[in-house]
Amino acid sequence: MADVAAEAHVSVKTVSRVVNHEPGVRPDTAERVRAVIERLGFRRHDGARLMRQGRTYTIALVVEDLANPFYSQVGAAVEREARIRQHQLITASAEGSPSRERAVIEALVSRRVDGIVVVPADESASSDAVLEASSTPIVYMDRPVRGTPRDTVLSDNHGGVRSAVEHLVAHGHRSIAFFGDDPAFWTARQRREAFVATHQGLGLPGTPRVSMGPHTPASVQETLRRWTDGLESVTAVITGNNRITLAVLLAQRELRLPLSLIGYDDFELAALIDPPVTVVHQDPAAMGQKAAQQLFARLLGDESPAQTVVMPTRLIVRASGVRRGVPTR
């Protein structure tokens, strides 16, 4: 900028005015400056500018794994909200490790990102102190953290599972089982609780049959065999996520079990499986958008108390939820 100023015989301040389209520069001066800028190939150094202004116009997204479709959809939505507002998005994976998450967040705070959206690795809010000290706005997604209330965007796990159970019951199922993910995950526990509560609430017979992860293809098969081997055979299964849906589909095919099935999370070819798979759809894009909007509201000065938003799920009815008769034994 100093070079441009010298070359155009004006002060740096005037160059700055031209670059930033500030008023109060004579058109011919501005034109002369612009010509020099063009000739020298000058570009404003945003780092310097932002340092002076104290804002980086950058937000960050911290997730477990960017390649996971759920997170990548969240990422796309957050990036979009950022771009609309002339912000950049830094994405970082914590690979499910709280310590790595903490390190990542500390690095982001050191960079003075304006705000962070994070899908926390656990409920410990391990970087709370750092964030508190730096007063960097943060929005949690998908899972809440303990301690001070924070802005949080969750999915309606309870409602999602309930809609699945009700759909199956409406189609005549009375013996429904649940395959959940590792109970180390908050969402997995939520869905399990929702299943048990709905099971009891609807007065279904017997004790709710539940199998929590981590699962292996072998363990899924074994469990399915057990559940379908006997007088009170299970007639329908609800899964706790995508991966488990896949495992159950495979096991079911292997064992030739005509079980009904409702998966958690939609997947691209759900309509092409035979029968097409009915699923509980969480809307990751909507969740990401909501989280970003909440974050930007804070950046714009919203000082209201931290709020938790629960996003609705939607049951996408295909065909796998209808009664398929008693399993062959």
Add this chain to the structure above:
Amino acid sequence: MADVAAEAHVSVKTVSRVVNHEPGVRPDTAERVRAVIERLGFRRHDGARLMRQGRTYTIALVVEDLANPFYSQVGAAVEREARIRQHQLITASAEGSPSRERAVIEALVSRRVDGIVVVPADESASSDAVLEASSTPIVYMDRPVRGTPRDTVLSDNHGGVRSAVEHLVAHGHRSIAFFGDDPAFWTARQRREAFVATHQGLGLPGTPRVSMGPHTPASVQETLRRWTDGLESVTAVITGNNRITLAVLLAQRELRLPLSLIGYDDFELAALIDPPVTVVHQDPAAMGQKAAQQLFARLLGDESPAQTVVMPTRLIVRASGVRRGVPTR
């Protein structure tokens, strides 16, 4: 930092030394400084530091759409390489628009990112001048650009299609058709050319049957009907990407056509479709990793001529490639 210095009765330079673990500070001085840092909750401002050092320890990835599984896998791989090297990753979507891509890249250059990996929206290298002027290293992915040679990481489109055709021929197919994507895309044209070339190279009878996009479900059905209606009915189809594979599967089911099929790009439940779908697998993670490694090599001073790397594809054989008999008419 000035605050810390004042509080610890040392100069800012000494604080700087402590923060950066530079030698030449007496242990007790360092300890005193550390105590103050702790008490004041001081964090080094990386923006200021990086400005002084002239490097941002940040790279960027520009793609069409982060939610697309191909790109999100690339993104995860690039982020991983960045994280390993203590860099941050800024991700940006250009939504397939060359002008938006240009704007995004200009913003990144203004931020002085150390380097950029980009999946270009078209072949025009629209931001070439900007990048050239700023001498920001860039690595192109998936598609080449015209003009000055640049570091580029491509997938072996020709080999991928050839392996598909050969697989079908090995299973007795002689009448094979190709559903490509919009020829506006370089990869779509590559794959079409590869199909035609292989078709002729293997001496298959007749003119290669090819339908290029953009496709709609209706157009795909119509084309399939035409291709299977007559004496020289097509017995196998190769698709140009994921989306088209899906469209063909749907149309095929609708029309009850027992066509063999090989899809381009693997997808999660390919093994669960009936019959399980054989696909040409490009390895997006490997491509992203390679591109990032190439970029970091440049950042470390590699001055060798621009190179183009072609990553191999892999045919994942399931069952949809075998002969399924003459279509019902």
Add this chain to the structure above:
DNA sequence: TTGAAAGCGGTACCAC
């Protein structure tokens, strides 16, 4: 071992 001062590349503030 420690510190003073210049400077990175801009912007804020105020004078002219």
Add this chain to the structure above:
DNA sequence: GTGGTACCGCTTTCAA
């Protein structure tokens, strides 16, 4: 309209 200068928060350089 335009310019001078302090300053953002840190590192670099060099002197003490």
